[in-house]
Amino acid sequence: MERDRIRNFCIIAHIDHGKSTLADRFLEITDTVPRQKMADQYLDRMDLERERGITIKAQAVRMDYRLPGGETYRLNLIDTPGHVDFSYEVSRSLAACEGAVLLVDASQGVEAQTVGNAYLAVEAGLSIIPVVNKIDLPAADFEGTAMELADLLGVDTTEVMGVSAKTGEGVEALLRKVIATVPPPGGDSRLPLRALVFDSSYDVYRGVVAFIRVVEGRVSRGSRVRFMATGAEAEVDEVGYFSPDMISCQTLEAGEVGYIITGIKEVSQIKVGDTVTGRDRPALEPLPGYKEPKPVVFAGIFPVDSDDFQDLEDALGKLRLNDASLTYTRENSKALGFGFRCGFLGLLHMEIVQERLEREYGLDLVVTAPNVVYEVLLRNGETVYVHNPSDMPDMGTVREVREPYVQLTVLVPPDHVGGVLELLKERRGIFQDMVYLSGRRVEVRCRLPLAEMVMDFYDLLKSRSRGYASLDYEHIGFLPGDLVKLDILINGEPVDAFSSIVERSRAHEYGKRITRRLRELIPRQLFDVPVQAAVGSRVVARETIKARRKDVLAKCYGGDVTRKRKLLEKQKEGKKRMKMVGKVEIPQEAFINALRIGREEDGR
Amino acid sequence: MRLYLHWPFCRSRCHYCDFVTRVAGAGVQRSYLRALLREMEMRACQSSKRGLRSVYLGGGTPSTLSGEEVGELLRRACGLFGRVGEPEVSVEVNPGTWECRDFLLAGKAGVNRVSIGIQSMDDTCLRLLGRSHDAGRGERAVRDAVRAGIPSVSVDLLCGLPVEFGHRPRLDLERVLELEPHHVSIYTLTLSARNRMGRAVAAGELHLPDEDRVAECYLQLSEMLRVAGYQHYEISNFCKPGHACRHNQAYWRREEYLGLGAGAHSFLSGRRYRNTESLLIYRRRLEDGRWPAVEMEPVEGESEYFERVMLGMRTARGIPRRLLRGKEDRLRELQAHGLIADEGGRVRLTEPGMLLCNAVIVELLGA
Secondary structure, X not given: OOHHHXXXXXXXXXXXXXXXXXXXXXXXXXXXXXHHHOOOOOOOOOHHHHHHOOOOOOOEEEEEEEOOOOOEEEEEEEOOOXXXXXXXXXXXXXXXXXXXXXXXXXXXXXXXXHHHHHHHHHHOOOEEEEEEEOOOOOOOOHHHHHHHHHHHHOOOHHHOEEOOOOOOOOHHHHHHHHHHHOOOOOOOOXXXXXXXXXXXXXXXXXXXXXXXXXXXXXXXXXXXEEEOOOOOEEEOOEXXXXXXXXXXEOEEXXXXXXXXXXXXXXXHHOXXXXXXXXXXXXXXXXXXXXXXXXXXXXXXXXXXXXXXXXXXXXXXXXHHHOOOOOEEEEEEEOOOEEEEEEEEOOHHHHHHHHHHHHHHHOOOEEEOOOEEOEEEEEOOOOEEEEOOHHHOOOHHHEEEEEEEEEEEEEEEOHHHHHHHHHHHHHOOOEEEEEEEEOOOEEEXXXXXXXXXXXXXXXXXXXXXXXXXXEEEEEEEEEEEEOEEEEEEEEOOEEXXXXXXXXXXHHHHHHHHHHHHHHHHHOOOOOOOEEEEEEEOOEEEEEEEEOOOOOOOOOOOHHHOHHHHHHHHHHHHHXXXXXXXXOOEEEOHHHHHHOOOOOOOOOOO | OEEEEEEOEOOOOOOOOOOOOEOOOHHHHHHHHHHHHHHHHHHHHHOOOOOEEEEEEEEOOHHHOOHHHHHXXXXXXXXXXXXXXEEEEEEEEOOOOOOHHHHHHHHHOOOOEEXXXXXXXXXXXXXHHOOOOOHHHHHHHHHHHHHOOOOEEEXXXXXXXXXXXXXXXHHHHHHHHHOOOOEEXXXXXXXXXXXXXXXXXXXXXOOOOOHHHHHHHHHHHHHHHHHOOOEEEEOOEEEOOOOOOHHHHXXXXXXXXXXXXXXXXXXXXXXXXXXXXXXXXXXXXXXXXXXXXXEEEEOOHHHHHHHHHHHHOOEOOOEEHHHHOOOHHHHHHHHHOOOEEEEOOEEEEOHHHHHOHHHHHHHHHOO
């Protein structure tokens, strides 16, 4: 195919704004997937994705479309993940395109993430086609939404198209618009190979499948290639494209999108954002933009049954094969035994990993409340990174504790700005500015400690704006804070799994909440159990779990000893499922729920 | 030989009842009685052990049988098994079922202990519990038994009733103590989804008092009984000296017993048996000359040890310390919490410890 008949584009949309449905219509109209074979939302392949209605792994589909006039164009639709946790992946997907369809739900309007991703696309130099979806809905506000989009992109409202991905209305016109507006890819096939890895997947039998966009040169079966960032080298076993199933071909040339399989078995060798070049005729420079994905949210994952430790380790190893951004190291908690401290790109990523471990590997897990990584400057000048609050060095040796911040953008209707500002203040947000967009929406910008987001911020934001607020954020690095480690002592013994790092001025209030919560979560024992929150040696809050008073089977009826014995044996078994911390029995749920304070307390 | 006879019929079903019992017509009761006698005969032929040392007629409401009928049943049992000296013979009696005459006839036939299911002395509570008697009848039953010369009269009381009942257990006990029974049993209400009150509690229509209140109440009742001269010889049981129930003590000492009737349990030669609870199957099996036991479990090793501790710890005597060898740390700790006493080579529960019997046993027997 001649290069000027190729179009590489993506769809940028907020969750639920209809990206996958639109992609399905494209597949149908271009006969890439026959109508009868169409499972809804073909591009979202993982079960989990389909269930949650979100895209985790990007996909790239080649569609050949014949214009009514007769000419056939090759359209490569590159799917992008829709969640901020994966913004780096989004940026790499965008880098593989020349154009983007910016899709907004006519009944919802522009959301913060859409704005964020639209800016990313503008910065990447993509030509953008603004589209309003769901115009068939009775609640659709095409005019208002089109105005917002026009404002956002600085274009005229007449340039905004309306479609209904569900009914197919306007979709064909949109395809023609893509052909007309998105420029064909540049690049010279005669230059040394430079191809961008914008995603990868893992095949149990064949190893890593790298999704690539060839920017310069060409790659063929048998080519010897090198991955410039990781230095991995291999021979290409197979070259191909997605239609949407994998179809092998001879060569991918500059401007084309497809995949290569090299026999490399580890995802860590083929990283998203890396540049593939020829081993024998390498390019001088890699493509710009490669970054190591850095986990920002951490949580301990422990097997409920300590015998499952090995299974958990195996499962994490397998997950990492197709999720290079997941990190994990062994951890030994006094309370929970052996497990792993895992690093995630964000909360959604964490939930997905947990769900996959439980669903795909059948493991019962205790996942501790998530926390962020802290950068700790010691008095001796050394800097250490603390991934687990219980590893915080003695405060006497610490000069400064810095915590990760995000640049936060919240879009909210003017009526709810007050509640949002109040929440930001409560959550230690550093206010920056507030801009009215089109009279329907206010954009609030502030800096917020990531630790506050990790807890329950999103839920609270939604509840205080009656569901109207949306947010976007990017990580902006570490800022110093007046932070202390809050230890929880149960029956006088510190329990590492309950430690947290909090702002000094809030230690008392936070300690009160968590001790009260633990008093509810830990069953009464045979003796009084004090639960204390302490900063260093200073106790800032205290509760007492009163001793149990009554636990007796009253009647020994007619000599039925067996039933009594079985009841007691059952009680004895139940005890085994508790974690013994010192002399106190703590149920698994306490570890999961203790630090999740806030959710239940915000009833408004 | 110790003999338990189960009479699974009541005049009406109480709202908190979990036991094997039903309300049935005279015909059903007669055919059950025939089956019971048949089982007795089969067992008597087969058993090598002779001589009854105690008999306990429980239910249900065995006092739906008349004093005469109970006497007859007892005579048959003694005829078949023989007796050793003067066995203790207990019958559970519900107020309002037996007249003075019944007590007299039963006493003449050898019944020397009655356990009267008074439950409460508060008419409102009795009605809400679904009992068919009132406080006056309860009081009369005790007086009739005493007047008939039954040498050991016991009274059952309940505590831990739903807060909505406005129950005052101490007043109940005061009134009961005026009747000077020889023995008092105090049970805390135990509910399950199988009974009406249990379902009402689950549905949030009734509320049980919290464990602190029940514990407090139980300790107060226990103290009142102690002051009145009763010995606390088992978790739920108090007696004037010499009036402990020997039959029940046999359970806690792991002595053998033969249980006859639907749902009855036996413990013979280290094995525990359970009869079918279905009246129909019970009758059919016996008509066919087959045993009505549906479950048999040899109790040995770990289970035997478990039972020894579990049963022994219910009593004031406790268990020999040597049974808990290797658990010294736990003993010390439980002692420090004031839950057990460790003296004279025996370990027993203290008063607060009795209320936590399950937890203490699990603690002692836990891995």
